[in-house]
Amino acid sequence: MNITEIRAARRERRDARAEYDRYSNWLNTVLADLARTRHRETRAWLLETASDLTDALAEIHTAAWGAEDADGRPVAASLGTSAALLRQVAATERAVIAPPSWPAPLADYSVGERLWVDLAHTADPVLRALILRSLRDVLVDDLGETAVDVLHVVADTEHPRPQAPDDERAWFLLPRVVIAAGFTLIAGALVVPSPTPATAMLLLAAALTAIVGGEAAWDRFARPRLATRKDGADR
Incomplete structure (x- = not known):
């Protein structure tokens, strides 16, 4: 050859x-x-x-x-x-x-x-x-x-691993939001000792936006990757 x-x-x-x-x-x-x-x-x-x-x-x-x-x-x-x-x-x-x-x-x-x-x-x-x-x-x-x-x-x-429902984490999302919002207001009070109602509302809105955005990012990017890794490890 x-x-x-x-x-x-x-x-x-x-x-x-x-x-x-x-x-x-x-x-x-x-x-x-x-x-x-x-x-x-x-x-x-x-x-x-x-x-x-x-x-x-x-x-x-x-x-x-x-x-x-x-x-x-x-x-x-x-x-x-x-x-x-x-x-x-x-x-x-x-x-x-x-x-x-x-x-x-x-x-x-x-x-x-x-x-x-x-x-x-x-x-x-x-x-x-x-x-x-x-x-x-x-x-x-x-x-x-x-x-x-x-x-x-x-x-x-015939026995697929049970898929997590879309609202699996919904039950603890509200308490998480409330707790995080409280800590945000406390932190804001330390920075601004006497916040006006408008400032407090801005701080609260920022906290809610960060939490909801973080949850959305987790669902969109992190959770699918973790599921893929788990599937690969189990097979």
Whole structure:
């Protein structure tokens, strides 16, 4: 291989890795959206989207990272299996909307098949998460951890962390305003021993403006960043 071919190969690998990163980021966004919705049809669509993205990762994995193996299987193949599992879970989400009839006596099913059927008949998020984790444990020996761990990921989306309501801090905002306003007036009295009513009103208005402005800045900038850091630490 000459210098030109080496450079071309490096460029192709760099481009493949950049594309891999884009698909990975998109997939993470889809899974985050999945954790925020309980609507079954929306979840099915998101799971199908996640399946398509995982298929795309499988297709370009070797070009981006080489022929890696995990659990004795090519990573690209495991990603393809993960994509198939995601699509199967999506089908159970839609089945919950209109549960299918049992196509055969229960005794005729394997443990894994029974779990899939149970999932198609279960709407409760807690029970769905339990079934998904049981499926992962049943399938891991045949498919490998890399492929089946996606079922744990989906199970976790059935239990999203509770989102703080918009008015979560409203109950203590008024006492904070009153206390801060009092301290502002005391500080103003030290600077201006005998403030006129107009001066006192100006000091009070300044305190209220600072507090409300600070709360707005916190909600707009600081709280989202802290939530993002917490999400990253928990994952």
